[in-house]
Amino acid sequence: xxxxxxxxxxxxxxxxxxxxxxxxxxxxxxxxxxxxxxxxxxxxxxxxxxxxxxxxxxxxxxxxxxxxxxxxxxxxxxxxxxxxxxxxxxxxxxxxxxxxxxxxxxxxxxxxxxxxxxxxxxxxxxxxxxxxxxxxxxxxxxxxxxxxxxxxxxxxxxxxxxxxxxxxxxxxxxxxxxxxxxxxxxxxxxxxxxxxxxxxxxxxxxxxxxxxxxxxxxxxxxxxxxxxxxxxxxxxxxxxxxxxxxxxxxxxxxxxxxxxxxxxxxxxxxxxxxxxxxxxx
Amino acid sequence: xxxxxxxxxxxxxxxxxxxxxxxxxxxxxxxxxxxxxxxxxxxxxxxxxxxxxxxxxxxxxxxxxxxxxxxxxxxxxxxxxxxxxxxxxxxxxxxxxxxxxxxxxxxxxxxxxxxxxxxxxxxxxxxxxxxxxxxxxxxxxxxxxxxxxxxxxxxxxxxxxxxxxxxxxxxxxxxxxxxxxxxxxxxxxxxxxxxxxxxxxxxxxxxxxxxxxxxxxxxxxxxxxxxxxxxxxxxxxxxxxxxxxxxxxxxxxxxxxxxxxxxxxxxxxxxxxxxxxxxxxxxxxxxxxxxxxxxxxxxxxxxxxxxxxxxxxxxxxxxxxxxxxxxxxxxxxxxxxxxxxxxxxxxxxxxxxxxxxxxxxxxxxxxxxxxxxxxxxxxxxxxxxxxxxxxxxxxxxxx
Ligand SMILES: Nc1ncnc2c1ncn2[C@@H]1O[C@H](COP(=O)(O)OP(=O)(O)OP(=O)(O)O)[C@@H](O)[C@H]1O
Ligand SMILES: [Mg+2]
Numbered sequence: 177x178x179x180x181x182x183x184x185x186x187x188x189x190x191x192x193x194x195x196x197x198x199x200x201x202x203x204x205x206x207x208x209x210x211x212x213x214x215x216x217x218x219x220x221x222x223x224x225x226x227x228x229x230x231x232x233x234x235x236x237x238x239x240x241x242x243x244x245x246x247x248x249x250x251x252x253x254x255x256x257x258x259x260x261x262x263x264x265x266x267x268x269x270x271x272x273x274x275x276x277x278x279x280x281x282x283x284x285x286x287x288x289x290x291x292x293x294x295x296x297x298x299x300x301x302x303x304x305x306x307x308x309x310x311x312x313x314x315x316x317x318x319x320x321x322x323x324x325x326x327x328x329x330x331x332x333x334x335x336x337x338x339x340x341x342x343x344x345x346x347x348x349x350x351x352x353x354x355x356x357x358x359x360x361x362x363x364x365x366x367x368x369x370x371x372x373x374x375x376x377x378x379x380x381x382x383x384x385x386x387x388x389x390x391x392x393x394x395x396x397x398x399x400x401x402x403x404x405x406x407x408x409x410x411x412x413x414x415x416x417x418x419x420x421x422x423x424x425x426x427x428x429x430x431x432x433x434x435x436x437x438x439x440x441x442x443x444x445x446x447x448x449x450x451x452x453x454x455x456x457x
Numbered sequence: 458x459x460x461x462x463x464x465x466x467x468x469x470x471x472x473x474x475x476x477x478x479x480x481x482x483x484x485x486x487x488x489x490x491x492x493x494x495x496x497x498x499x500x501x502x503x504x505x506x507x508x509x510x511x512x513x514x515x516x517x518x519x520x521x522x523x524x525x526x527x528x529x530x531x532x533x534x535x536x537x538x539x540x541x542x543x544x545x546x547x548x549x550x551x552x553x554x555x556x557x558x559x560x561x562x563x564x565x566x567x568x569x570x571x572x573x574x575x576x577x578x579x580x581x582x583x584x585x586x587x588x589x590x591x592x593x594x595x596x597x598x599x600x601x602x603x604x605x606x607x608x609x610x611x612x613x614x615x616x617x618x619x620x621x622x623x624x625x626x627x628x629x630x631x632x633x634x635x636x637x638x639x640x641x642x643x644x645x646x647x648x649x650x651x652x653x654x655x656x657x658x659x660x661x662x663x664x665x666x667x668x669x670x671x672x673x674x675x676x677x678x679x680x681x682x683x684x685x686x687x688x689x690x691x692x693x694x695x696x697x698x699x700x701x702x703x704x705x706x707x708x709x710x711x712x713x714x715x716x717x718x719x720x721x722x723x724x725x726x727x728x729x730x731x732x733x734x735x736x737x738x739x740x741x742x743x744x745x746x747x748x749x750x751x752x753x754x755x756x757x758x759x760x761x762x763x764x765x766x767x768x769x770x771x772x773x774x775x776x777x778x779x780x781x782x783x784x785x786x787x788x789x790x791x792x793x794x795x796x797x798x799x800x801x802x803x804x805x806x807x808x809x810x811x812x813x814x815x816x817x818x819x820x821x822x823x824x825x826x827x828x829x830x831x832x833x834x835x836x837x838x839x840x841x842x843x844x845x846x847x848x849x850x851x852x853x854x855x856x
Contacts, residue, residue, distance in 0.1 A: 358571075360569050360570075360571055360572075360573040361573055361575060363529075363534055363567070363569065363573065364567070364569060364573035364574075364575070364586075366534055366561075367532055367534055367561060367565075367566070367567040367644070368561060368562065368566065368567075368586060368587040368590060368634075368638070369558040369559065369560075369561035369562035369563075369587070369590060369591070370590050371558065371590070374590045378575075378586075378589075378590070379575060382575070382577045383575070383576070383577060385577075
């Protein structure tokens, strides 16, 4: 064994990251951009009074389920949000929500086109598949290190790490949804003389919508699962509360914050699922 | 008659080693030989034929004989390996993407075996799809789509979704979508194969009706010789990707080119023994568990019939009612429809050969009710329909 020298894999990657760091300008621009989206969300959430926020969420739930009302969900949301307010986690909750929404939005904006590309091009699929597997199975902690090197500490590196970890389902499900569009519908679109774009927007994406939305839902849940990890590099929110509670050996506080994350997760999950169901809308 | 579509040496080879397979094909090797030598599948083997303007040209053959591949090369949904397709003398193979798209938009439309309707679009939105992608104004395309839907007898379903309609109605929408573009050529790949026998006959009749006034050039794929004989001005028979024979129905029946074609015709000879299921039509039915005399009368009036078939909730046949008797009930303000139902209706099942029913039907003129083994009413057989079916069936022994 010893006759074979150990591969300097770690130092290769280090030098790669070091090499990247010289493009400070570029990464600063990204940081500002992502930070901008994040701040915009946070600004909106801070400006809305808590009671109005609760009403808006209930109203939205009511609206997306208008064909098939779910009263138990409405009651759960109402009580859950009141609890978060009561526990004084409101601002943390909106920070977490901001992180999740920003990273989901970015995952969606990058992930859907990648999924489309993957469905259309065999070469793209061959290249992207292992990369997606890698992104999703590499322990999420690992992303924190280069994220800090490139984006500093705070919300932005947390978002970047979340995007990398959470994007694969959106790409995968978009790809799958488009590939599973029945061949006859593709033939119908082609035989009537659709352009590639018309086929994509009038046939493939609408038919793949259920699958695509399921991917978005999964991405959102994965980015929510990143909040505690992201808090280690300074992304504020409920994750920070949990992280600090661990440090202080404070089981009560940890569980309380954890519960708030669970409530937020359930609300986001049910809301995006209703959007999926509401086809033909 | 002018030639609308001309196909020359059209060939499609699927799989690897296409170049090698192409050489073998030119040497006259057959599909199984080529598969064995190169592993490539011959879809269509140097097909040559011409289609006249305004005719229905039926392509027949067993499963895997290359019908779908052939028809898809005519609009280049499948890119040919070799050969030419000329439409109005213009070579389709030489067209760039844009020109091809234009031909697909304006000149030919396709109707699919499983309808190919977009599930997320309403009926009217489906019917206008072809116009929409051409950029026709919304008002204009709605109007044209509506006209096309009326042509195929679908009205009042504009805002429903495809899955809310029966198969027969969905295929009518598929046909309307094709007609809305006002194409010169219709490509129909087993368009009626997924329908049940009743709907299938209806659709064939409707296609002939529409063809009467519109005079499209229709390329129709079928694996049912009865259908081919009924619809086709010319019939082409394929085997293993090769064209075996092309001719009028008469030609094919009287001068089969070889044993393969002969066998095909023999098959129809056996199936030409028409059964009750082949010729039955849809009766006007009244559900006695739901309808009273007034509703019954209204339905009879709407359908312009003087007798109606009475069934129960489970569609089990009970009997027939006469309009006069129902009027009597209404006069006496009675609601007991059952009291006037006549139960002695001649019945038969779907498998009964028509020849057994012929005598009774032509003598008495009383329709037969066709029921299944559960006693449910499936259709009725009237004299006109039997004669019509026999007349349409050119090889019938009753001729
Ligand atoms: N995409 C494809 N790749 C490989 N082989 C194909 C492909 N499409 C068709 N084939 C082969 O080409 C031959 C002709 O197929 P085609 O679908 O045209 O037959 P068909 O006459 O339409 O049959 P059916 O009555 O079952 O619809 C078959 O041997 C089939 O296996
Ligand atoms: Mg076929």
